[in-house]
Amino acid sequence: MPPDTWFAGIAIPHAEGGRTEVRMNSHFRAARVYQRTISALAGGCVLSFALTAGAASLITVPNNGDGTFGTNIAGTDTYEITVYEGDSVKWTNLTPTDSVVQIGAAPSVGMNLCEDPALSRPYNVVAPYAATEFTGPLRNSPAGMIALSPNNCGYYTVPSAQACTSGPAVMTYGGKNLCAHADSVCEPALGGDISLKYKVMDETWANPDVAGVFLRLDWKDLHTGPGQFNFSFLDREIHQAAKYGKVAVIGVRVGSNSVPDWVFDEAITGVGLAADPVDLKDGNGGSSSSPGSKCGTEYTLGSPSDVNYRNHFTDLLSEMGSYLAEDARKFQHVAGVKVTGFGLETLENRATKRCNAKDPTNQQFINAVNPFVNGSNHTAGFNYLYWNPITGYPTVDVGEACECNTKIWSDAGYTPSELYRFYRHVEDTLFDAFRYRAMVYMLIQEGFPQVGENGGYEGDTLAEYNFATQTITQSSVAGVDYPLPTEQTETILREGREGRWTEPVSGAYTYTYGGRAFMASHQALDVLPQDRVIPAAACSQQAIIDVAAGTNLGSPVFPISAAASGAANCPNKWAANEGILYGQNTGFQTTNSIETPDQVDSTLWNLTANTNATYYENYERVFWRLANEVNPGTGPTRAVLDASPTIAGAVAKNLSKWGDVLRWRRYKLSTFEPQNVHMMDPFPTTWQRTFSKDLPAGQIEYYYYINPRVCSGITPSRHMRIKYIGR
Numbered sequence: 184m185p186p187d188t189w190f191a192g193i194a195i196p197h198a199e200g201g202r203t204e205v206r207m208n209s210h211f212r213a214a215r216v217y218q219r220t221i222s223a224l225a226g227g228c229v230l231s232f233a234l235t236a237g238a239a240s241l242i243t244v245p246n247n248g249d250g251t252f253g254t255n256i257a258g259t260d261t262y263e264i265t266v267y268e269g270d271s272v273k274w275t276n277l278t279p280t281d282s283v284v285q286i287g288a289a290p291s292v293g294m295n296l297c298e299d300p301a302l303s304r305p306y307n308v309v310a311p312y313a314a315t316e317f318t319g320p321l322r323n324s325p326a327g328m329i330a331l332s333p334n335n336c337g338y339y340t341v342p343s344a345q346a347c348t349s350g351p352a353v354m355t356y357g358g359k360n361l362c363a364h365a366d367s368v369c370e371p372a373l374g375g376d377i378s379l380k381y382k383v384m385d386e387t388w389a390n391p392d393v394a395g396v397f398l399r400l401d402w403k404d405l406h407t408g409p410g411q412f413n414f415s416f417l418d419r420e421i422h423q424a425a426k427y428g429k430v431a432v433i434g435v436r437v438g439s440n441s442v443p444d445w446v447f448d449e450a451i452t453g454v455g456l457a458a459d460p461v462d463l464k465d466g467n468g469g470s471s472s473s474p475g476s477k478c479g480t481e482y483t484l485g486s487p488s489d490v491n492y493r494n495h496f497t498d499l500l501s502e503m504g505s506y507l508a509e510d511a512r513k514f515q516h517v518a519g520v521k522v523t524g525f526g527l528e529t530l531e532n533r534a535t536k537r538c539n540a541k542d543p544t545n546q547q548f549i550n551a552v553n554p555f556v557n558g559s560n561h562t563a564g565f566n567y568l569y570w571n572p573i574t575g576y577p578t579v580d581v582g583e584a585c586e587c588n589t590k591i592w593s594d595a596g597y598t599p600s601e602l603y604r605f606y607r608h609v610e611d612t613l614f615d616a617f618r619y620r621a622m623v624y625m626l627i628q629e630g631f632p633q634v635g636e637n638g639g640y641e642g643d644t645l646a647e648y649n650f651a652t653q654t655i656t657q658s659s660v661a662g663v664d665y666p667l668p669t670e671q672t673e674t675i676l677r678e679g680r681e682g683r684w685t686e687p688v689s690g691a692y693t694y695t696y697g698g699r700a701f702m703a704s705h706q707a708l709d710v711l712p713q714d715r716v717i718p719a720a721a722c723s724q725q726a727i728i729d730v731a732a733g734t735n736l737g738s739p740v741f742p743i744s745a746a747a748s749g750a751a752n753c754p755n756k757w758a759a760n761e762g763i764l765y766g767q768n769t770g771f772q773t774t775n776s777i778e779t780p781d782q783v784d785s786t787l788w789n790l791t792a793n794t795n796a797t798y799y800e801n802y803e804r805v806f807w808r809l810a811n812e813v814n815p816g817t818g819p820t821r822a823v824l825d826a827s828p829t830i831a832g833a834v835a836k837n838l839s840k841w842g843d844v845l846r847w848r849r850y851k852l853s854t855f856e857p858q859n860v861h862m863m864d865p866f867p868t869t870w871q872r873t874f875s876k877d878l879p880a881g882q883i884e885y886y887y888y889i890n891p892r893v894c895s896g897i898t899p900s901r902h903m904r905i906k907y908i909g910r
Contacts, residue, residue, distance in 0.1 A: 239269035246276040250890040251901050252283075260290075260900040266874050268910040273871040277320070279327070279394065279846060280428025283870055284515050285318045285888045290902050297425040297512055297894035302887075306514035308504070308618045312860075317872040317888070317905075318511045322518045322865045324621035324702065324768055325432050325798040326849035327394030327842040330387050330806045331772070332420065334399040334436065336364035336375070337382045338803065353804055357811030361804060380404065381416050387803050388423045389895070390810055391818045392838040394846075395430035395518060396420065397800055399530060401441035406499045408445055409452055414506050421513045428892030430518035430865075432623065435499065438526030440482060446495050447483070458485040458492035461595045464586045465535035473548065473569040473577045474539055478585040482535060487525055487605030488596040496524050497612040504616025512891060518865065519621035519702075522679075524609045525602070531706055532606075532675070533630025538587035538642025542567070543650055546578040551587065551642030562653065587646035589665075592632045599671050600636060603690065606675050610684035614700060619860055621768065622701050624679055628757045631671040639664025669757070676703055676757065680767050699767070699861035705755035706772040706800075710785035711792070712752040713829045721830075722793045723748035724763065728831040738834070738844040739792040741851055742766075747793070754794050762795030768852060768862065772800035780809060784824035787841050792830060797849040799841075809838055878909025 244252045244264055252274055253262040266272060274283055287304035290296055307316050340359045341347060347362035354361050367373040369380040383396050398420050407413050417433070424431045449457035463482045466474040485492030500520070507513045527533050538551035542565055550566040557563040567576045579585060613622050633641035639659030640646075647657040661667055682697030683690040712719035724747055726739035747759035754771060762769040771794065773786050783805065790796050809824075810816040823835040836844070846866050853864040878884065886905045893901045 239271070240267070241271045241273060242266060243273045243275055246274070246278075246281060249901070250281065250893040250896060252890070252903055260898065260902060262901065262903045263906055264903070265906045265908065267908050268878060269873070269875055271871055271873040272317075272905070273869055275869050277866075277868050277870060278428075279866040280892045281890055282322075282428065282515055282892075283317060283319055283888055284511050284891055285316070285886065286512065286902075287887075289885070289887050289904070290900065292900070294900070295894070296889045296899060296902055297891050298422050300510075303510040303512070306508045306511040308508045308514070308616070311619065314873075314875055317874075317886075318515055319870045319872070320865060320867050321619055321860070321863060322430050322515060323619045323861060323863055324849070324865055325395055325397075325430060325518045325623075325770065326865060327798060327845045328392055328806070328838065329432060329770075329798050329800045330383070330390075330393050330396050330803045331800055332381055332383045332396050332398045333803065334381065334401070336366060336369035336380060338363055338384055338807070340384070340386070340807075354808055356808055357814070357816065359811060361807055377404065378415060381420070383420055383423065383803065384807070385423070386810065387806060388427045388429060390806060392810070392821070392842055393429065393806055394798075394842060395424065395432065395516075396803075397432045397434060397521075399434050399436060401436050401439075402496070402499065403441050403443040405435065405503070406443055406495070408443075409456075409495075410498075412499070412502055412506070414503065417503070417507070418513075421507070421516055424516040425512050425891040426894040428890075428895075430516055432519045432521065432621075433503070433517060434521030434530045434623075434625075435496075435503075435523050436526060436530050437484070437496070437524055438482075438528045438530070442483065442485060443495075446485065446492065452491070452495075456491055456494075458489045458495065459595065460484075461486050461591060463535040463588050463591055464584070465537055465539065465588050474537070474585070476578065476580045476583070478539055478541070478579045478583050479535075482527070484525070484534060486592065486595040486597050486601075488598060488601035493524070493605055493608055497608055500609065500612045501616050504613075508616075512889070515891070517617065517620055519623050520613050520617055522606065522609055522613065522622050522624040522701075524605065527630075529625075529706070531625045531627050531630065532672075533627040534592070534632055535588040536630070536632040536641075538589045538640075538646055539585040540587060540642075540645050541579045541585050546581060547576045548579070548585075549645055551645045554645045554648070559655070559658070587642050589632045589634055589640035589642050590646040593634045593638060593640045597632065597634050598636050599631075599634070599666055599674070602631060602671060603674055603678060604687065607678065607684040607687035607690055610679065610701065611687040614684065614697070619700070621861075622679070623770070624675070624701065624703050625772075626672055626676065626703055626705055626755070626757055628672045628755070629668040631666075633661065633665045633668065635659065635665035637664070641665055672757065676761060679703070680761065680765055696856070696859045696861055699856070699859055702768040702770065703758045703761040704770045704772065704800075705758035706774075708754055708771040708773045708786050708790060708799075709752045709777070710782055711789045711829055712750060714785040715752055719751040722750055722753035722789075724759075725792045725830070728792070728834065738836075738847075739788075741791075741848055742795050743793070752789070754789060754796075758796075759794040766852075766855065768849075769794060769796045770798035770800065771796050773802075773805075775802060777801060778805050778808060780812065780824040783809065783838070784828055784836070784841075787824075787836075788828055788830055791844060791848075795848070795852070797845050797852060799845060874905070874907060876907065878907070880909050882909040883907065 251262045253264040286302040350363040350365040352360045369375045445451040447460040460483045465479040540549050548568040550568050644658040679701035680698040685694040724745040726743045747756035749756045761767040813822045819839045821837040823837050850864040853862050884907045889902045
């Protein structure tokens with residue numbers, strides 16, 4: 184490239200020899216040329232470029248305290264730094280809410296710096312460290328406290344003396360009622376305005392203890408037809424993230440019947456492009472609860488073996504990434520995207536998996552895994568399921584059908600190999616669209632239907648049983664004819680951390696550090712075993728506590744170097760082991776029963792003492808309660824959550840201090856592989872870039888940027904510029 188070219192929009196070759204490929208992003212998108220890149224970083228945040236001839240300087244620019252950098256130009260809202268060709272600028276004293284975000288033009292008076300489209304400038308997703316870019320630091324994963332957005336109409340507050348006008352009061356603290364909007368507010372079918380769906384409260388975004396929000400969005404609301412998208416929900420919340428200097432983690436739900444109807448309609452997709460619907464009926468997908476008198480809830484999903492289904496879903500992911508990357512002010516605040524596409528109710532990766540069948544003589548559920556009282560001797564009668572000591576065995580209403588979901592999946596072409604290929608394609612699409620942002624996999628260890636490669640499946644003995652003639656036509660064995668309960672999840676986790684998605688068809692491993700973009704999470708973190716109503720023994724891997732409040736701020740020693748335990752209330756061992764045994768970045772979400780300050784504190788001790796996790800997810804209502812229950816309710820001066828925690832009474836912490844601990848853990852993780860951009864500290868206190876565009880001596884160009892958090896300040900029009908002078 185000529186030295187006077189700014190390398191806009193393409194990748195810079197890297198030390199490992201960036202390879203150029205021509206690949207299809209999805210069935211519906213044109214092939215494009217790109218390079219996979221990884222940047223060698225010094226100290227986790229600085230990339231050096233060849234300097235032009237002449238003396239070069241390092242210009243250190245401290246934060247002015249209000250989110251601005253440089254010297255104010257008298258009579259304006261502009262702050263300036265003068266840079267000569269070859270100089271480096273080092274922005275210092277950054278807080279976790281500070282960013283340097285390059286914009287495309289000089290702001291005019293009265294512009295909204297975080298939202299006005301006239302200031303947009305594309306983000307270089309492929310090469311964020313290219314010579315043309317100085318937006319940063321790279322927010323490459325969540326760290327700290329993450330609130331869950333509503334997956335419906337959300338919350339609002341009124342004074343405690345005032346009744347909620349729409350929906351019930353959820354709780355009352357700090358002189359306010361937290362109210363839940365009724366579904367009629369945002370559901371068009373009920374006369375509501377869909378644009379109000381998924382709205383996060385301003386209080387949540389503004390809460391200094393909350394690092395960001397997990398945005399839970401339904402596929403059907405984002406993708407309204409082939410090539411037709413509605414990103415207004417995303418826009419609204421990403422603008423809020425920018426305004427308050429926070430991060431967003433994006434998740435697209437396919438469960439709870441949120442797959443768009445048009446995906447299965449050939450009249451809309453075009454001939455040969457519709458997915459085949461897989462109609463199922465089941466409860467929550469687990470094995471312990473009865474599907475009920477109706478034999479479950481009806482679901483329509485697509486099979487991971489269905490290429491059309493996969494292409495429609497990955498098309499959405501690709502378009503969403505491209506849309507956000509059109510404006511660095513949006514993309515800068517995306518810290519990760521959830522790996523989804525196959526789900527039951529939530530964004531957890533699972534599907535209907537039970538083979539439900541009933542005895543036609545008494546309408547009771549038969550145990551599909553072990554159906555006959557005397558093993559293979561079916562004439563001795565059936566083993567039944569879901570016995571209750573008070574009510575006995577549950578029954579299914581007469582006339583209600585039960586379905587063997589594993590048989591339905593087998594008939595639809597589901598196989599473990601196709602499941603793995605599906606997730607590799609999803610992850611590869613996310614990498615193309617979001618590159619160095621985390622791919623977060625929400626695991627359920629026994630979440631997938633046990634269907635084999637050659638037609639065997641769990642429950643086939645019963646599903647193939649002829650009640651009229653009492654004959655068995657098929658009987659398969661777990662671990663031989665179909666996978667063991669956790670085998671498929673374990674394979675997906677292994678392929679993810681090894682980066683097998685870089686070659687989604689073959690599953691080949693070709694990209695060094697690629698697997699570090701993949702992180703596992705689990706969604707059922709509970710209080711410490713020692714804090715149960717009936718206390719239990721500590722987890723086998725519980726770490727020693729640094730009671731001196733040293734480098735780890737009075738938290739458990741990091742990293743833990745023992746295998747995770749599966750004992751009562753210990754964190755999910757599959758997610759924990761991704762960090763403990765394999766050095767992956769991990770995170771946890773609490774159960775929906777964790778609400779009180781002491782419960783939150785106990786779950787945070789459980790997370791930090793027993794895992795290497797760096798982020799903590801809880802529901803928006805919980806963070807609202809914590810912010811309003813104790814006065815002052817947020818920030819460093821807030822009261823501690825629990826004055827006498829079970830395992831470390833000398834180092835009790837408030838939510839602000841817990842956030843510091845989790846960000847420190849994320850920094851510590853980045854020091855283990857400083858050359859790996861996927862593990863960089865996303866919240867460094869400094870950010871440095873070198874400016875090396877070749878200009879004639881004395882020629883001047885201006886480059887404009889903002890620190891998005893000024894948008895929520897008293898004077899939100901403040902912006903910065905770099906006065907760039909050729910040597």
